[in-house]
Amino acid sequence: MGTLDGTTSLVTGASRGLGRAIARKLAAEGSLVAVHYGTNEPAAQDVVARITEAGGAAFAVGARLGVAGDAERLWAAMDTALAERGARPGVDVLVNNAGIGGATPNLSDARPDDFDELFAINVKAPFFVVQRGLDRLRDGGRIVNISSLSSRIATPDVLAYAMTKGAINIFSTTLAQELGSRGITVNAVLPGVTATEANVAWFAAQPAIRDIVAGMSALRRVGEPADVADVVAFLASPAARWVTGQVIDATGGAFLGLSVGGAPPAA
Numbered sequence: 001m002g003t004l005d006g007t008t009s010l011v012t013g014a015s016r017g018l019g020r021a022i023a024r025k026l027a028a029e030g031s032l033v034a035v036h037y038g039t040n041e042p043a044a045q046d047v048v049a050r051i052t053e054a055g056g057a058a059f060a061v062g063a064r065l066g067v068a069g070d071a072e073r074l075w076a077a078m079d080t081a082l083a084e085r086g087a088r089p090g091v092d093v094l095v096n097n098a099g100i101g102g103a104t105p106n107l108s109d110a111r112p113d114d115f116d117e118l119f120a121i122n123v124k125a126p127f128f129v130v131q132r133g134l135d136r137l138r139d140g141g142r143i144v145n146i147s148s149l150s151s152r153i154a155t156p157d158v159l160a161y162a163m164t165k166g167a168i169n170i171f172s173t174t175l176a177q178e179l180g181s182r183g184i185t186v187n188a189v190l191p192g193v194t195a196t197e198a199n200v201a202w203f204a205a206q207p208a209i210r211d212i213v214a215g216m217s218a219l220r221r222v223g224e225p226a227d228v229a230d231v232v233a234f235l236a237s238p239a240a241r242w243v244t245g246q247v248i249d250a251t252g253g254a255f256l257g258l259s260v261g262g263a264p265p266a267a
Ligand SMILES: NC(=O)c1ccc[n+]([C@@H]2O[C@H](COP(=O)([O-])OP(=O)(O)OC[C@H]3O[C@@H](n4cnc5c(N)ncnc54)[C@H](OP(=O)(O)O)[C@@H]3O)[C@@H](O)[C@H]2O)c1
Pocket: 012, 013, 014, 015, 016, 017, 018, 019, 036, 037, 038, 039, 040, 041, 063, 064, 065, 066, 097, 098, 099, 100, 101, 121, 146, 147, 148, 149, 190, 191, 192, 193, 194, 195, 196, 197, 198, 199
């Protein structure tokens, strides 16, 4: 028996990275999971195969986000896929995870087109996926939006990206107020630098980075995708029914505080 038996979930950007771990965890808890992808269908099908091998149920849905008509295409693909499986229409859990970091989103180098693309994929797409999905999302359901540590601390190297995640935080809080009357909870999960494929490649190219990242966390290690997926699964579960409108930090306590190795001299 899983905590999500009998439910249906949609995880955007589940062909790799955090989304893949979230999809696998929700499926392990008994949910029928739609593994969304943008371009990489083989990767999404591989996630589906792994879930199925592990005894879960999943299917892939493709839709490029951040372009005109994206939300409509995504929900149309969901409707078709559920109908083809003979599954009842609608979803219980929506995880808005798909996102990009952008090429050069700091103040000096950001170009208007890059800025627009970041906001189109990271902010506009989740907004309209929710808007166009309201009639598919069942009462008592869950929305989990994936934010970032960059929305809690100042990260000038990724300023525009950080701004998109700040938008996700207030989107989550406000949506929670709006959808509460339907019993739908809405929360954001805020990961720090996590050992996804892209970041593992970064650590391999620059080994010192892993230690720096581990040192940011009170728990002194780099987070794994499963660390974040477990938090999402909790928020999706009945046990989290009384938690809504929150930005849940899943960074292992990154930048919690500072120890300088001693107390200041007595005044
Ligand atoms: N990794 C971290 O350390 C970290 C830290 C904090 C927050 N986050 C956030 O966590 C989320 C996932 O990050 P990640 O690092 O796991 O990402 P990732 O490994 O780069 O994977 C991104 C996923 O999103 C999909 N995607 C990207 N752009 C898309 C588009 N335009 N249309 C449709 N799908 C699109 C990709 O699908 P295809 O490959 O099929 O196109 C892929 O499945 C993002 O919101 C990110 O901002 C990540």
